[in-house]
Amino acid sequence: MTSKTDSGSNSSPFPETAIEAHGLGFSWHPGQETLSFPDFTLNRGEHLFLHGPSGSGKSTLLSLLAGMLRPGNGTIRVLGTDLYQLGAGARDQFRADHMGVIFQQFNLVPYLTTLANVTLPCHLSALRRDNAELTVADEAAGLLRALAIPEDHWQRKVTKLSIGQQQRIAAARALIGAPGLILADEPTSALDTDNRDRFLELLLSLAHRHKTSVLFVSHDRSLASHFHHQLELRGSRG
Numbered sequence: 006m007t008s009k010t011d012s013g014s015n016s017s018p019f020p021e022t023a024i025e026a027h028g029l030g031f032s033w034h035p036g037q038e039t040l041s042f043p044d045f046t047l048n049r050g051e052h053l054f055l056h057g058p059s060g061s062g063k064s065t066l067l068s069l070l071a072g073m074l075r076p077g078n079g080t081i082r083v084l085g086t087d088l089y090q091l092g093a094g095a096r097d098q099f100r101a102d103h104m105g106v107i108f109q110q111f112n113l114v115p116y117l118t119t120l121a122n123v124t125l126p127c128h129l130s131a132l133r134r135d136n137a138e139l140t141v142a143d144e145a146a147g148l149l150r151a152l153a154i155p156e157d158h159w160q161r162k163v164t165k166l167s168i169g170q171q172q173r174i175a176a177a178r179a180l181i182g183a184p185g186l187i188l189a190d191e192p193t194s195a196l197d198t199d200n201r202d203r204f205l206e207l208l209l210s211l212a213h214r215h216k217t218s219v220l221f222v223s224h225d226r227s228l229a230s231h232f233h234h235q236l237e238l239r240g241s242r243g
C-alpha cells in the first residue's frame with residue numbers, strides 16, 4: 006500500500022497511485038484539538054479496509070479525501086491531482102468525475118426516484134456517462150438488479166424505500182460510470198448478511214474490472230480479509 010509504482014509505459018491516463026495522503030491534520034473548530042492522520046499511499050486497483058474506534062476520525066478522513074473538508078495541514082493527491090490546489094468548483098467536478106462516495110447517511114436526493122438517484126453521477130459528469138456500459142439506464146438497471154432492488158421500486162421516491170434498500174441505492178450511485186476511486190463509509194451497516202455479501206461481491210468484481218481503488222470503512226472486522234490492505238486510526242490528536 007505504501008510503496009509507489011512508477012506509471013511507466015501504462016497507457017492509462019491516470020498514474021498508478023490513487024491516493025497519496027501526507028501530513029494530514031484537521032481541526033473541526035479553530036483552536037480545538039487537531040485530528041492527525043497517518044501518511045498512506047493506495048495504488049490504483051488496490052482496496053483498503055479502514056477501521057478504528059468510534060470518534061477516531063474515519064468519516065473525517067473520508068471527507069478530506071473526497072475534497073469536502075480542507076485539511077489544516079498536509080496534502081492529498083487523488084489520481085495524481087493535488088485536490089486542494091483545485092478551486093471549489095473544480096474540486097466538485099473532480100469528485101463527480103473520479104469518485105464514488107457512499108456516505109454514512111447515504112445523502113440520497115429525497116425528491117428523486119430510485120433510478121434518478123442512481124443515474125445522477127452520469128448527469129453531473131460526462132466522463133462517468135461515457136464510462137457507462139451500454140446506456141446509463143442499462144447500467145443503472147444492471148446495478149439495481151445485482152443489488153436485489155425489486156424492479157417495481159425503481160420509479161418510487163427513495164424516501165419510500167427501506168433503510169437497507171436506500172443504502173444499496175447509495176452504493177449503486179457510487180458504482181455507476183466506473184469512477185477511479187470508491188470511498189465507502191460503513192456501506193454495509195444497514196444490510197443483512199445476504200445483501201452485505203452481494204454488495205461486497207459486486208463492489209470488488211467491478212473494482213477489479215475497472216481497476217478502481219476502494220477505501221472501505223467498517224466496524225465489522227470480519228470483512229477485512231476481502232481487502233488488500235488495512236489501516237487503523239487510533240484517534241491521535243495534537
Ligand SMILES: Nc1ncnc2c1ncn2[C@@H]1O[C@H](COP(=O)(O)OP(=O)(O)OP(=O)(O)O)[C@@H](O)[C@H]1O
Pocket residue numbers: 033040057058059060061062063064065066
Ligand atoms: N460536524 C462536526 N462538527 C464538530 N466535530 C465533529 C463533526 N464531525 C465529527 N466531529 C468530531 O471529530 C472526531 C472524529 O469524528 P468522525 O465522525 O470522523 O469519527 P469516526 O471514526 O468516523 O466515528 P464513528 O465510527 O463513530 O462513525 C470526533 O471527536 C467527532 O466528535
